[in-house]
Amino acid sequence: MSHDPVTIKKMRKDITPYLIFSIPLIFMMIFLMYPMVLTILRAFMPSGNKLQMGAFSIDGFTKFFTSSMYKKALNNSFIVSLSVTGLCILIGVPMGYFVARVKIPGKNFMLSLGILPIIMPSFVGAFTWVILLGRQGVIRHFLNLLLAPLGITIPTIYGMFGMILCMTLTYYPFVFQLAYGAFASANALLEEAGMLMGASRWYIFRTITFPLILPSLGAGALLVFVRAIGNFGIPAIIGGDKYVLPTLIYFRVNGFWDLNGAASIAIVNVAITALVLYLQKRIVSRHEYETISATHSEIKQHDGKAIRIIAFVYCTIILVVSLLPQVTIIVMSFFEKWVGLFPEGFTLRHYTRIPAHSHKELFNTFYLSIMATVLAALLGSLVAYITERKKPKGAALLDMSIMMPFILPGTVVSVALLSAFSGNSIIKLTGTYTIIVISYMVRRTPYVYRSVAASLSQLNPSLEEASTIAGANWFYTFRRVSVPLIMPAIISGSILTLTTLLQELSTTILLYSSKTRTVPIQIYGAVADGKLGEASALSVVLLIVVFVIVYAMNRKQGKSIASAFKMG
Amino acid sequence: MSLNLTYSKIHKIFDPHSKNPVHALNDVSFSIEPGELFCLLGPSGCGKTTLLRATAGLETITSGHILYGDTDMTSIPPFRRNIGMVFQSFALYPHMNIFENVAYGLRVRKMEEKEIRRRVTEVMELVGLTEELKRNPSPTGLSGGQQQRVAIARALVYDPDILLLDEPLANLDAKLRRYMRAEIRRIQKATNITTIFVTHDQEEAMAIGDRLAVLRKGVIEQIGTSDELYTNPSNAFVSNFIGKMNFFNATLVGSHSAKIDTTTVVVDVKPQRSRLNVGLARGSEIFVGARPEQLEIVEEESEQTIAATVQIIQHLGQVVRYEVLLDKAISPTTMEIDMPHYLSNVREQDSVFIRFKEGMPFLFNREEQN
Numbered sequence: 001m002s003h004d005p006v007t008i009k010k011m012r013k014d015i016t017p018y019l020i021f022s023i024p025l026i027f028m029m030i031f032l033m034y035p036m037v038l039t040i041l042r043a044f045m046p047s048g049n050k051l052q053m054g055a056f057s058i059d060g061f062t063k064f065f066t067s068s069m070y071k072k073a074l075n076n077s078f079i080v081s082l083s084v085t086g087l088c089i090l091i092g093v094p095m096g097y098f099v100a101r102v103k104i105p106g107k108n109f110m111l112s113l114g115i116l117p118i119i120m121p122s123f124v125g126a127f128t129w130v131i132l133l134g135r136q137g138v139i140r141h142f143l144n145l146l147l148a149p150l151g152i153t154i155p156t157i158y159g160m161f162g163m164i165l166c167m168t169l170t171y172y173p174f175v176f177q178l179a180y181g182a183f184a185s186a187n188a189l190l191e192e193a194g195m196l197m198g199a200s201r202w203y204i205f206r207t208i209t210f211p212l213i214l215p216s217l218g219a220g221a222l223l224v225f226v227r228a229i230g231n232f233g234i235p236a237i238i239g240g241d242k243y244v245l246p247t248l249i250y251f252r253v254n255g256f257w258d259l260n261g262a263a264s265i266a267i268v269n270v271a272i273t274a275l276v277l278y279l280q281k282r283i284v285s286r287h288e289y290e291t292i293s294a295t296h297s298e299i300k301q302h303d304g305k306a307i308r309i310i311a312f313v314y315c316t317i318i319l320v321v322s323l324l325p326q327v328t329i330i331v332m333s334f335f336e337k338w339v340g341l342f343p344e345g346f347t348l349r350h351y352t353r354i355p356a357h358s359h360k361e362l363f364n365t366f367y368l369s370i371m372a373t374v375l376a377a378l379l380g381s382l383v384a385y386i387t388e389r390k391k392p393k394g395a396a397l398l399d400m401s402i403m404m405p406f407i408l409p410g411t412v413v414s415v416a417l418l419s420a421f422s423g424n425s426i427i428k429l430t431g432t433y434t435i436i437v438i439s440y441m442v443r444r445t446p447y448v449y450r451s452v453a454a455s456l457s458q459l460n461p462s463l464e465e466a467s468t469i470a471g472a473n474w475f476y477t478f479r480r481v482s483v484p485l486i487m488p489a490i491i492s493g494s495i496l497t498l499t500t501l502l503q504e505l506s507t508t509i510l511l512y513s514s515k516t517r518t519v520p521i522q523i524y525g526a527v528a529d530g531k532l533g534e535a536s537a538l539s540v541v542l543l544i545v546v547f548v549i550v551y552a553m554n555r556k557q558g559k560s561i562a563s564a565f566k567m568g
Numbered sequence: 569m570s571l572n573l574t575y576s577k578i579h580k581i582f583d584p585h586s587k588n589p590v591h592a593l594n595d596v597s598f599s600i601e602p603g604e605l606f607c608l609l610g611p612s613g614c615g616k617t618t619l620l621r622a623t624a625g626l627e628t629i630t631s632g633h634i635l636y637g638d639t640d641m642t643s644i645p646p647f648r649r650n651i652g653m654v655f656q657s658f659a660l661y662p663h664m665n666i667f668e669n670v671a672y673g674l675r676v677r678k679m680e681e682k683e684i685r686r687r688v689t690e691v692m693e694l695v696g697l698t699e700e701l702k703r704n705p706s707p708t709g710l711s712g713g714q715q716q717r718v719a720i721a722r723a724l725v726y727d728p729d730i731l732l733l734d735e736p737l738a739n740l741d742a743k744l745r746r747y748m749r750a751e752i753r754r755i756q757k758a759t760n761i762t763t764i765f766v767t768h769d770q771e772e773a774m775a776i777g778d779r780l781a782v783l784r785k786g787v788i789e790q791i792g793t794s795d796e797l798y799t800n801p802s803n804a805f806v807s808n809f810i811g812k813m814n815f816f817n818a819t820l821v822g823s824h825s826a827k828i829d830t831t832t833v834v835v836d837v838k839p840q841r842s843r844l845n846v847g848l849a850r851g852s853e854i855f856v857g858a859r860p861e862q863l864e865i866v867e868e869e870s871e872q873t874i875a876a877t878v879q880i881i882q883h884l885g886q887v888v889r890y891e892v893l894l895d896k897a898i899s900p901t902t903m904e905i906d907m908p909h910y911l912s913n914v915r916e917q918d919s920v921f922i923r924f925k926e927g928m929p930f931l932f933n934r935e936e937q938n
Contacts, residue, residue: 465646466722469626469647469652469653469723470647470723471650473647485662485663
């Protein structure tokens, strides 16, 4: 009966969690860390696609000072992402405030509609704006007719204006939804206390309400910035001759097969995002507060007539404008062409040809997305469970590597994977399904991970201890208690993953081969060829699938999807 | 067939290799009798929850042994210990109805459906939830008291050898808490399972426990029945943790007598009421301790009285509590004196005199108060 402390310790430490823990770590090492390291190495090699270990060159970077194309692309990226972020805040914050704090009808309806722009593929938004404001665009045509007597002509959508407009209307829901959440859940007692101490409404907003929503606002702004600077679809379709970093990367790879040059641009792109993330963290961390209050009271809403009318009209206008693309593609999909005021030539041809012309692409899209989602769900939940519950050494490293893809634009992930697994590398994956599934997993595992980790951290460990006490071993507890309780988080993370993967363009475009072409690639191709009807019909199909999935999830869980996108 | 529970030289050190290792349990040794309802009592951070979790196996101990009956359980993982535990948060499963919550431990033990049904019904009857079991709602739909009963039923249903209760009443409101502690005692006595009840509330511990252990900083200060702890505290800390004790700064003048500082009052106590270290020298600074009911307020000054100012008068029902302030040299804090009747001519801020009742005070060493 002698147990020295050492043997006690040995008996209790179960190594299975550590074995399982190594699986995601190895995966991230091979498919994220190794490619990223190679990308960094390539960034300092002479242009081309050869992996020359001895050769060192900073040509890829000096081009940002010498080549006017590089300079302009960098410049454009900055202008576009900063303006988009600013505009999203300007549009989203008042809208969030109005929906949360002003008595207006149809709030839930507005919140649901407000999600649509983010669940729609952003490049679909882009080409519908071509229909509306392009050279022969409907609205442009109409306005030009209207304004012709005054000698004013509306500019076309192509270029900076179009990119900014399009991205703003696509991404403002992030700010809107997060601001709404913050305004709606704020503790009214804090504001009432201010009022009792004699503060005016505006003073309270400035000193209490606004500082308390700042963290949410920071998260929203970051989300918009990261997406705007990494967006490929919108600049590719309506950028015209205005390049931004992601399109420049695509241009280097697709035009010149210059992986090393692309790597340099990718590094610059990531560095900017990382810098912004760092700044946001620093600013927000100084303004993060715990609410010190036991009781919570319902927010009193404005019910003045004037503000109610202003709020309602404002929200309606924003929603209508941001939802124009959805309406437009549905109309467009049934017509031959749409130049001038009205669409011409009603037809079902765009739909009837889908089975024959797109069956392979549809299969690929679903096959790749579902495979990647299932694997990402497994990987993400596993890592979340281990880092939250077992807290092994190295958990921080795993957490960081899982979250890193959040700030990696899709094109950068592709460049990294190409850097590591193409040409004369040991494992050659170019053109395979595998490389696309891996790229999807690397990019989307954070969604499931975050969702599950958040749900686990809110789960009282005594629920699991109670099961152990009742006589259940680790696996029984995991199966009967842990998994059922985190299932909603796994599902919502997976749904989010699936819906974004079904419309994935920026990663796929550099990795696909004729065998692995997906629907978004086909749409992109159709737009490039000017076959807008075909592109619209395919987009409608995609949109319906995504909408049904998201709607079903919202019905089941009643959760805001925007908060699921939140990072860091 | 209940088991006794033995702790032998338990040490628990958190972060032993860091700069500030925390000695959460320090040489804890004692036994709990079969079928006993035993309370672990102490201020927060005293180690009582650590000891409970170590008993369950949820926490490893640095050294020592824990025995259930004659079996050394020290290195047995919790799921093989056959114990029942009620958590402070109840830890009921929101994804299962109350039947499944209670049946959980039986399902783990792969019992037959018929037997599970029989046992759950039986235990729910014991805890008084027969009606609720018929509706069988999710635990989230129950009141705090009912959730508590489900948690107790879940811990009892598979006949555990030991039942552990971790501050089970902390989440209930005051009235329900008083009612549930009687219920817990009734249920425990009906099942006769050896039980440990952890709490920081001395009133609760005194009301519920057969015996109590008072812990401070990982050390057992005293073990005994409520009555023993109250009438015979072993040191100043226990005396003021179990009930209220007023401390008077005093100087030792005889082997069992002390003079209250700045006064002429000399207190003689019976030898068994002295808690002084053996051989303490005359002239040492000590405490004279007296419970509120061992003091009285008088209106005339005499050689045995101490001058005081009444601060607050609280009528508590059976007694009237007078909080009085003495000379700062005697005590920096107020004294509490319980009088059986309201004194009609004493008001707040009045000057009065207080006196020890004959043969009642204790003598304590100076350093042990907290």
